[in-house]
Amino acid sequence: MNKFDVISTRAHRIDTPDKATGQAMFTDDLCRPGQLYGVLLQSPHPHARILSIDTSKAVNLPGVKSVITHEQAGYIKYGVSPARYDETVFAIDKVRYVGDEIAAVAAVSLDIALKALSLIKVKYELLPAVFTVEDATKKGAPQLHENSPGNLCAEVHQEFGDVAAALKTCDIIKTSTMKNKRQDGAFIEMQGCLAEFDNRGLLTLVSSTQVPHYVQRTVAMVLGMDVGKVRVKKPYVGAGFGIKAAACPMELACCILARETKKPVKMNFTREQVFMYSRARHQFTHTITTGAKKDGTLMAIKHECCLDGGAYTSFGIATVYYTGSLLGGPYKIANMSYDGKRVYNNKPACGAQRGHGAVIARALFEQQMDMIAEEIGMDPMELRIKNMMDTGDTTCNDLNMSSFGMSECIEAVRIGSNWDKKKGNMPRGKGIGMACGFFVSGAGYPIYRSDTYHGTVIIKLTEDGGTALVYTASAEIGQGSDTAFAMIAAEALGIPLDNVRLASGDTDMGVDLGAYSSRQTLMTGHAVKQAADHAKTQVLEVLAEQLLVPLEKLDIKKGFIEFAGDTPDFSALRTRYIKEHRGWIDNPDSKKLTFKEASRIAFLEKGSIVGTGKYKPHNLGGKFKGAAVGTSPAYGCSAQVAEVTVDMETGQVTIDNITDAHDCGKAINLTAVEGQMEGSVSMGIGEAMHEEVIFNDKGQVLNNDLAEYKIVTSVDMPRVKTIVVESCEPNGPYGAKEVGEGAIMPTIPAILNAVYNATGVRINELPLTPERVFFAIQDYKAKMAK
Amino acid sequence: MKKIIRLTINNQSHEIAVEPNLTLADMLRYQLALTGTKKGCDTGDCGACTVIMDGNAVNSCLVLAVQANGSVIETIEGLTTAEGLAPLQEAFVEKGAIQCGFCSPGMILSAKNLLDKNPNPSEQEIREGISGNLCRCTGYQKIFEAIESQSS
Ligand code: FES
Numbered sequence: 001m002n003k004f005d006v007i008s009t010r011a012h013r014i015d016t017p018d019k020a021t022g023q024a025m026f027t028d029d030l031c032r033p034g035q036l037y038g039v040l041l042q043s044p045h046p047h048a049r050i051l052s053i054d055t056s057k058a059v060n061l062p063g064v065k066s067v068i069t070h071e072q073a074g075y076i077k078y079g080v081s082p083a084r085y086d087e088t089v090f091a092i093d094k095v096r097y098v099g100d101e102i103a104a105v106a107a108v109s110l111d112i113a114l115k116a117l118s119l120i121k122v123k124y125e126l127l128p129a130v131f132t133v134e135d136a137t138k139k140g141a142p143q144l145h146e147n148s149p150g151n152l153c154a155e156v157h158q159e160f161g162d163v164a165a166a167l168k169t170c171d172i173i174k175t176s177t178m179k180n181k182r183q184d185g186a187f188i189e190m191q192g193c194l195a196e197f198d199n200r201g202l203l204t205l206v207s208s209t210q211v212p213h214y215v216q217r218t219v220a221m222v223l224g225m226d227v228g229k230v231r232v233k234k235p236y237v238g239a240g241f242g243i244k245a246a247a248c249p250m251e252l253a254c255c256i257l258a259r260e261t262k263k264p265v266k267m268n269f270t271r272e273q274v275f276m277y278s279r280a281r282h283q284f285t286h287t288i289t290t291g292a293k294k295d296g297t298l299m300a301i302k303h304e305c306c307l308d309g310g311a312y313t314s315f316g317i318a319t320v321y322y323t324g325s326l327l328g329g330p331y332k333i334a335n336m337s338y339d340g341k342r343v344y345n346n347k348p349a350c351g352a353q354r355g356h357g358a359v360i361a362r363a364l365f366e367q368q369m370d371m372i373a374e375e376i377g378m379d380p381m382e383l384r385i386k387n388m389m390d391t392g393d394t395t396c397n398d399l400n401m402s403s404f405g406m407s408e409c410i411e412a413v414r415i416g417s418n419w420d421k422k423k424g425n426m427p428r429g430k431g432i433g434m435a436c437g438f439f440v441s442g443a444g445y446p447i448y449r450s451d452t453y454h455g456t457v458i459i460k461l462t463e464d465g466g467t468a469l470v471y472t473a474s475a476e477i478g479q480g481s482d483t484a485f486a487m488i489a490a491e492a493l494g495i496p497l498d499n500v501r502l503a504s505g506d507t508d509m510g511v512d513l514g515a516y517s518s519r520q521t522l523m524t525g526h527a528v529k530q531a532a533d534h535a536k537t538q539v540l541e542v543l544a545e546q547l548l549v550p551l552e553k554l555d556i557k558k559g560f561i562e563f564a565g566d567t568p569d570f571s572a573l574r575t576r577y578i579k580e581h582r583g584w585i586d587n588p589d590s591k592k593l594t595f596k597e598a599s600r601i602a603f604l605e606k607g608s609i610v611g612t613g614k615y616k617p618h619n620l621g622g623k624f625k626g627a628a629v630g631t632s633p634a635y636g637c638s639a640q641v642a643e644v645t646v647d648m649e650t651g652q653v654t655i656d657n658i659t660d661a662h663d664c665g666k667a668i669n670l671t672a673v674e675g676q677m678e679g680s681v682s683m684g685i686g687e688a689m690h691e692e693v694i695f696n697d698k699g700q701v702l703n704n705d706l707a708e709y710k711i712v713t714s715v716d717m718p719r720v721k722t723i724v725v726e727s728c729e730p731n732g733p734y735g736a737k738e739v740g741e742g743a744i745m746p747t748i749p750a751i752l753n754a755v756y757n758a759t760g761v762r763i764n765e766l767p768l769t770p771e772r773v774f775f776a777i778q779d780y781k782a783k784m785a786k
Numbered sequence: 787m788k789k790i791i792r793l794t795i796n797n798q799s800h801e802i803a804v805e806p807n808l809t810l811a812d813m814l815r816y817q818l819a820l821t822g823t824k825k826g827c828d829t830g831d832c833g834a835c836t837v838i839m840d841g842n843a844v845n846s847c848l849v850l851a852v853q854a855n856g857s858v859i860e861t862i863e864g865l866t867t868a869e870g871l872a873p874l875q876e877a878f879v880e881k882g883a884i885q886c887g888f889c890s891p892g893m894i895l896s897a898k899n900l901l902d903k904n905p906n907p908s909e910q911e912i913r914e915g916i917s918g919n920l921c922r923c924t925g926y927q928k929i930f931e932a933i934e935s936q937s938s
């Protein structure tokens with residue numbers, strides 16, 4: 001029996017009827033009277049000094065309202081992490097990648113704006129460019145940034161325990177290297193924005209962002225405005241996956257154009273510009289050494305990684321830390337070292353993408369788990385369970401697993417995939433593989449150093465009674481957060497979901513750090529619950545007074561007031577309510593007092609009933625440098641089994657099916673949880689099988705469209721069996737935690753382990769194109785023949 | 787030079803002056819405010835701009851408005867009836883086939899066109915029927931379920 005009335009169900013999402021009918025508004029669907037169209041001038045060169053910019057012809061083109069360069073935009077540096085600000089809105093003395101922004105134009109039509117762009121004359125002195133980690137770190141390589149010698153953007157060295165000593169005690173040591181390719185977010189809605197000043201100097205920026213709060217702060221800083229005079233609103237957003245989780249130069253340029261022209265200005269990226277701007281998953285090269293005893297006990301991990309970062313830091317400093325810190329679980333490992341570095345070069349900057357920093361490290365390490373299992377003749381699942389952390393355990397780098405259904409997930413996929421029957425009994429060319437993974441439920445700390453609450457929520461009960469309005473600055477970008485919060489509010493207030501309305505994504509509604517690091521369900525969810533409890537208590541206090549019943553005896557359930565023990569005579573209240581509503585058709589005649597009556601009476605006594613809620617995590621993590629990154633109030637975890645068919649002659653890999661189990665704590669909405677799991681799997685399959693942003697030797701993206709950059713289509717996607725495993729997370733609202741990113745962790749290694757099982761070949765580089773697999777099989781055959 | 791075109795959109799006849807290089811997608815979105823038709827690429831690769839033109843699902847970003855002269859067009863706005871959401875739209879809501887929703891109008895129209903032509907499609911036919919509509923959010927599972935639930 002479900003002890004909940006609203007959460008833990010398959011309630012329909014509150015936003016999807018409007019999305020199904022085309023009524024839901026996204027940024028480019030909005031228009032303002034008299035709006036101008038803005039466009040960006042971007043560098044055609046990967047590395048060049050700017051000698052001069054002549055905008056005179058463009059300015060004089062009829063219909064052009066403003067042309068801006070760094071002269072209008074200024075010299076203020078911004079970025080993601082304040083200690084690492086290394087970008088300006090427009091390039092000042094040099095450009096560092098093909099796409100670096102140089103100028104922007106606003107005109108009465110898009111055609112005129114584009115015409116004006118072609119009239120801007122920029123003189124460049126071309127500089128030698130570097131496109132790979134190897135070239136960028138060579139002696140004498142051209143330097144991208146003045147104070148980053150050797151093009152080293154960041155480096156991290158950490159050791160927990162004593163790795164060298166532990167490795168000496170090991171019976172089995174596996175070392176291997178793995179490399180992925182730069183990915184693209186490939187969300188279907190391209191970035192867009194619309195900025196406008198009113199006549200009192202308030203700037204409103206409407207943008208397809210995941211993080212209205214951070215965009216608000218960045219815009220205020222760069223434009224030199226009070227934060228209170230900048231309002232950022234996010235309409236519906238066509239997903240982001242991490243790429244839209246920071247202020248982008250187009251948003252800033254758009255605000256400056258609006259300031260210069262005193263007109264609303266709209267700007268959009270083209271698909272080509274989405275690729276040019278990038279900020280998606282890095283290319284990682286990992287080398288990991290894992291040591292174990294012959295009984296399978298894991299002893300130590302030595303982890304080295306290099307990140308191909310692109311021209312700017314963006315999220316990179318967090319990425320390089322996450323890459324190391326999220327390898328500490330889900331197994332008990334006392335000794336772990338990490339040496340990571342991120343290198344600049346003349347490609348677009350990489351940033352955060354689903355499973356931030358941790359996906360490829362996990363892909364390599366989970367293969368080594370299988371290698372160890374094979375060597376000692378143990379089932380891969382058994383090896384994992386043997387080493388699995390228990391609920392309450394802490395990793396050697398101080399990540400606490402306050403709830404942890406990892407073993408249950410393994411058990412679920414073992415049964416769900418029929419593992420015991422299949423493993424070891426598949427013909428050549430067919431394979432089965434599994435892997436595990438985990439991820440944070442929200443970053444323990446904000447991106448800028450601050451004691452800020454991570455989320456605040458206001459719930460107001462409508463004055464007529466009956467409806468709760470939830471206001472949150474959090475960001476619904478497709479993941480279903482609006483619905484989750486409406487459900488939490490309804491549950492906590494004790495009313496049906498239908499009686500909750502919700503507005504989100506507006507910085508005027510409070511502070512919310514936004515949709516990244518899988519934080520909203522846990523963090524914003526807490527604040528929602530607290531606000532709902534607060535509003536409910538105020539209603540019940542009035543009732544207690546009016547009916548002379550102790551507060552503890554009162555509750556609200558399914559929209560009715562529940563009395564512990566005898567129901568007092570509430571007819572006076574009901575009469576009072578009905579008297580005010582002469583002619584209304586919905587006057588209550590139920591045996592029970594309704595929430596509607598109660599909240600109306602509460603309003604009559606106290607004025608508007610407003611509940612407030614807030615959340616910030618307790619102090620998390622250790623004292624070492626970088627300890628903050630990877631800490632979280634909770635961790636979601638998952639296990640997956642992949643089954644594949646490999647054509648041994650052509651190298652073609654087909655994924656036959658995936659079985660996926662995820663521990664999301666308490667599932668607020670089961671359908672939405674499954675949706676996140678399935679979406680994660682599809683993105684993981686894309687990265688494993690097809691996705692690779694390809695550059696030419698001039699630093700231009702060759703496959704800058706969705707025809708040549710191949711994301712998973714309906715034809716490629718295997719059927720996925722999703723199994724929701726629920727634990728109770730003590731730090732989560734109703735026990736809930738993340739699902740949006742943890743679910744991608746096991747996908748790639750499960751596929752790689754299955755390919756190995758099918759072919760006997762380990763493939764160390766993604767994606768698994770037929771050529772790559774074919775040559776790997778050939779090499780293997782040649783080796784076996786010797 | 788603008789050209790006058792006549793066409794029927796969602797059972798309503800229109801006479802519109804359009805530039806010769808205006809796409810059908812842009813005409814629908816920016817001249818008629820039928821913004822339910824989305825654009826995810828403008829190059830015919832994503833399917834977000836799918837509309838039904840003379841009985842076939844087309845990428846409206848690849849069709850010039852002048853080419854649509856005399857056609858019968860159905861956009862997502864035309865699916866809803868006086869009773870509310872069409873059963874296929876209901877199915878997308880009920881099965882959880884919509885996340886960010888940016889692909890959904892195009893996806894739903896491709897699915898409708900498939901079901902109109904083939905009321906009882908096999909799994910493979912469903913996959914092929916929507917293969918021109920990219921969805922980055924859902925992994926397609928619940929979209930398959932929604933379409934399967936509407937096959938007769
Ligand atoms: S916008 Fe027409 S196919 Fe993408």
Ligand code: FES
Nearest residue numbers: 886889921922923
């Ligand atoms: S629901 Fe987001 S692209 Fe399909």
